[in-house]
Structure formats: C-alpha cells, structure tokens
Amino acid sequence: MLAACHACTAMDISADLTELGRTPVAVVCAGAKSILDIGLTLEYLETQGVTVIGFDTDEFPAFLTRSSGHAAPLRINTAAEVARVLHANRALKLESGIVVACPIPESEAAAGERVETATSEALRLAEYDECMPCAVATSS
Numbered sequence: 182m183l184a185a186c187h188a189c190t191a192m193d194i195s196a197d198l199t200e201l202g203r204t205p206v207a208v209v210c211a212g213a214k215s216i217l218d219i220g221l222t223l224e225y226l227e228t229q230g231v232t233v234i235g236f237d238t239d240e241f242p243a244f245l246t247r248s249s250g251h252a253a254p255l256r257i258n259t260a261a262e263v264a265r266v267l268h269a270n271r272a273l274k275l276e277s278g279i280v281v282a283c284p285i286p287e288s289e290a291a292a293g294e295r296v297e298t299a300t301s302e303a304l305r306l307a308e309y310d311e312c313m314p315c316a317v318a319t320s321s
Contacts, residue, residue, distance in 0.1 A: 194225060201278040202229025207267055209281045212242030212249060216300055219249045227254070230277040232270065234263060238284050245296045247284035257281075 201208065213219050223241060226233050235241055235253025243249035257263050263281055270279055284290075 198222065198225055198231075199229065201226065201231045201280065203276055204278055205270060205274075205276060206278040207281060208278060209283060210244075211285050212244045212282050215243035215245060215249060215297055216304065219243060219251050223251055223254065226280065230275070232266065232277070232279040234266065234279065234281045236263065236281050236283040238282070240284075242282050242284040243297065245285065245292075246294055247287070247290050253282060 213222050219241060223233060233241070233254045235256045237256075237258050238247070238253055239256050240248045241251045241253045257266065267279060270277075
C-alpha cells in the first residue's frame with residue numbers, strides 16, 4: 182500500500198511520497214489508501230518526477246478495490262515492459278522512483294467493495310464530528 186496525501190486545510194503529505202521523488206527505487210503496491218486523496222497523491226507524485234504505472238489497468242487502484250476513479254498515468258501490460266522502464270530509469274540515472282500499481286485480483290474485489298462502501302459511509306458520518314476536520318475533504 183502506498184501512503185498518500187490527506188486533503189486537509191494544511192496539506193499533509195506522507196514522507197514516503199517525497200522520498201520516492203529523490204530515490205531511484207521501485208514500489209509495487211495495490212494502490213493508495215482510498216480513505217486519502219488519491220487524485221492529490223497522483224498529482225504530488227507527478228510533481229516529484231515519480232513514474233506511476235498501472236499494471237494491466239487504465240485506472241489507478243485504491244488498495245482494496247480495483248478502481249479509484251483516477252486514471253493511471255501510464256498503463257503497462259507485461260512484467261517485461263515494466264522491467265524495460267526500470268532499466269531505462271536506471272540507465273538515465275534518474276533520481277526518482279517508480280510506482281507500479283497492481284489492482285487486487287478480481288476474486289477479492291467484492292470484499293474490497295464492501296470495505297470501500299463502509300469506509301465511505303464512515304467518512305460521511307464523520308463530517309459531523311468536530312474531531313475529524315479532514316473528513317469532509319477526504320470524502321469528496
């Protein structure tokens with residue numbers, strides 16, 4: 182799982198996103214936490230020069246579900262193609278990392294959808310809780 186950006190009044194960016202912008206490493210994950218702002222996370226990764234790949238998907242996954250509503254910046258369908266991108270990154274001596282986002286298997290997606298539904302409902306209810314100032318921003 183890729184940590185991500187919180188969409189609060191003061192932008193809260195996970196340190197691993199910044200590190201990906203300055204360390205030539207590959208992170209293979211099932212996407213970012215859907216409770217966070219995935220669009221903002223993808224935008225931040227772009228500004229840091231991080232290559233983001235959707236492995237065999239056009240849509241960036243949301244960790245527990247196969248889709249997030251956000252397009253993957255680049256789609257690659259085979260491990261050999263991913264290896265070529267990793268090799269090119271290294272050959273060019275780029276100082277940024279690469280995220281390879283692999284959606285969870287179709288067989289697990291139904292359980293993930295139930296979790297996503299429950300999470301969305303919890304965020305909606307939290308909008309009324311004064312101790313959750315970020316709930317409104319992360320749920321929209």
